[in-house]
Structures are given as C-alpha cells and as structure tokens.
Amino acid sequence: MKMLTTRPKKTVDDYWKLPDDTRCELLRGDFYMSPSPNSRHQRAVLNLATRLHLHVEANKLGQVFVSPFDCVLSQEDVVQPDVLFVSTANLTKIRDWLFGAPDLAIEVLSPWHAERDRIVKRDLYAERGVQEYWIADVEARTIEVFVLDSGRFRGAGVFGAEDTLRSHVLPSLDMRVGAVLE
Secondary structure: OOOOOOOOOOOHHHHHOOOOOOOEEEEOOEEEEOOOOOHHHHHHHHHHHHHHHHHHHHOOOEEEEEOOOOEEEEOOEEEOOOEEEEEHHHHHHEOOOEEOOOOEEEEEOOOOOHHHHHHHHHHHHHHOOOOEEEEEEOOOOEEEEEEEEOOEEEEEEEEOOOOEEEOOOOOOOEEEHHHHOO
16 A cells, blocks of 8 residues: 655745745745746836836835745745835835735746746735736736735736726826837
8 A cells, every 4th residue: 555645845944945046936835946037028027117116116105026036925935926016004024025915916927837827826815915916918918907805816807908007006007008018
C-alpha cells in the first residue's frame, strides 16, 4: 500500500530565504516561478504605472509601485502585482514591503501564467481584501476590472482600446485604455 504524502506548505519565512534574484511568488503555500516579461508586457506596465503615478502624485492620493515589490498578504501568500496602488489611508502598511492588501492591484497578462492571474490571484486578492483588481490583456487591448463586494469580486466591466476606464478606488482617474495598451 502506497502512502500519500503532501509537501509542507511554504511560508513567508521560506520566501525570505530565497536568493535575491529569484523571480517567484508564494501563492497558497507554493512557490510559482515566472520567466522575465516580454517587451509588450513591460511597456504596458510602464504606461499603466506612469499614468497612475502622475494622477496619484498630483492629487496626493497615496503611492504607486511596480513589480518586483512584495505584498505580504498572509503567512502563505506573497505576491508581486505588476502595478499596485496604496491609498494614503493605508500607507502605514508599508515598511520595506507592503504588509497587507493594496487598494488596487494590476496584472498584465503573460502567456505563461494567464490562468494564474485570471483565477488563482483574482480569488486570492478578493479573499485578502484588495478593493479593485485590473487584468490588462495587451493582445486583446482590454482591461477587465473587478471590484470587491461583500468579500468577492464582481465584474465592473471590460474596457477596450477606445474606452475610458473609470476606477472605483480612484474615482477621479479617467484613463483611455488604448493609450496605455499600445
């Protein structure tokens, strides 16, 4: 008779022991590695982060960060959203890293982990209290927006290249999707 064994879940302590140049996240106690992003992905990240940063700074709304920047959501969850926003009210969660949920997390889809962003991270972000989550699809030139509602995400729309995205977390932000997903 074969005994089924399970691997022990990894924790934040295991994550901190990894070499500095290890590109991975800790999701539900397992490490997930990713290759470096391609040029279209990086341009989208830069465009989104720049647009958000300029708006947030001009209106003194908080801070914007780009990956790699660790967000410690729990003892078994450390994520690095491509772009994230932390409101002024939540800046106390930031020490060297963010300890808790960002107000807004943005993932730019990559072919090798689209399912992880669309399902695993979406569910994790909702469970951990991320107020708004965007999934940017460079190929389709769309941004799908989810807003936290009673502990679960509800779809708030899919915005195409000609659309102007309006954020629930940053209501004064108007962003034409085609301008950031060129």
